[in-house]
Amino acid sequence: MSAEQPLTEALRAVDQATTSDQLMKATAALVRCCDLKAIPKLLEVIGYNNPALAGLAVSGLIALGRKAAPEILENLDPQNYGARAWAVKALAEIGDSCALETLINAAENDIGPSVRRAATKGLGRLGIADHPALTTDEHQRCLRTLSKACTDSEWIVRYAACVGLENQIQAGDQGFSEGTSRIKRLASSNEPVKVVRLRAALALERLQIQ
């Protein structure tokens, strides 16, 4: 039996699935292959407007790690912002610095709030923990975009920006005074949405900022 066989079979099973249950099982098998050649099919599946299925496919993309990032980047679907949000989420979780430009562009300009949200979350994690370090310039651009996202028109993007800034400041950017003042503003009565104020207050408490 060749090593290709489970992959070929899983790809065929996805194509031949006629019920959502079959599609879930086939996609799970494809994810288990843990093969870079599964990427195009996983990206196709996340565009089917089925959240449970998309979540599964995204977990498969994340499991493939940094090597998957370039192909995900090349195949972002300009027509389908639901699919784009999932793909950006995968990129954000993988945290490869080659995704920096895409994440900045998506966070600042994408028309889909869920895409801006996922990209903003990703920027909050770049260069942190087991993610590869960013250069100083990359890091500054990342922080600038997070600061800008604090004034997004959608509450959930401002929420994600607050989480992202907290992470980045916690990871070593205590000197980033613009970030802390942005979080303070989100915690104040200037912010109309209560849950954003609650999250910003929690960030200030964790960062021990008065």
Add this chain to the structure above:
Amino acid sequence: MIESTGEGQAIDEQEALKRLEQRHDASDRYYAAWWLGHERSRHPRTLPLLKAALGELFETTSPPNDDCRALSLNVLRALAHLDGSEAETEILACLTHSDQQIREEAARTAAAASLHTAIAPLCASLSNTSTHNDRLLEAQIEALGELAKPSETIIGLLTPFTDSEKPLIRSAANRALLQITDDSSWSNAFQALVQHPSAQVRRGVLLDIGAVGWLPSLTMIQTSAVENSIKLIALRGLAEHPRGLGAAGVSEQEACNLVLSAMDALL
């Protein structure tokens, strides 16, 4: 019509007020009404102009023409974002208007404006609403959930809808009864509803749980087969107005931290 107005162009508050006030270009007025609500306008002329525009609906006894009807719907939506109580008389009149969609939008606006005077007309109207008119039923049931205090009458009126064959009506009725009574037995139905094969139903159920702020359903929201953007909206409700803390066995502070950390994970 659309070409002449430049719909979608960036306009400011003054321009929106001017467009709403004039009476010859209907689509300009339609857009202006939406704009004032979307921007949460607090200009002193905003509410009087919206109130007057809604009043036009009652200038004749015949059914409104398409322009008047469309404008009224947008005015009602705008009032849901502003202080709708200023237009209490007009909103109450809309609750019993001959047009179904106007009644539906008025129910939402009355709930958003906390108009307790709307309870009696809503109850009367709900008893007469056709069971085929799902959207109107949902809006009326949900409005009563927001506004009504617990009483035998209101519980008796809403309870039959928990056996509706339509899943979203069942969900709305359980949501309303849970809001009114705080009795956790009304949350039991969500468990099955959230597994419904239709994604649209699952989304609606999550939004209903969020509207109540029912904290014991936190895990159910997290693990449901619904896109994260809807889960996040539902969780916002749990964070902003949590209920069922006793049933969940947590303090308000613990509840808030649990919900926020669930939201962080779903971004």
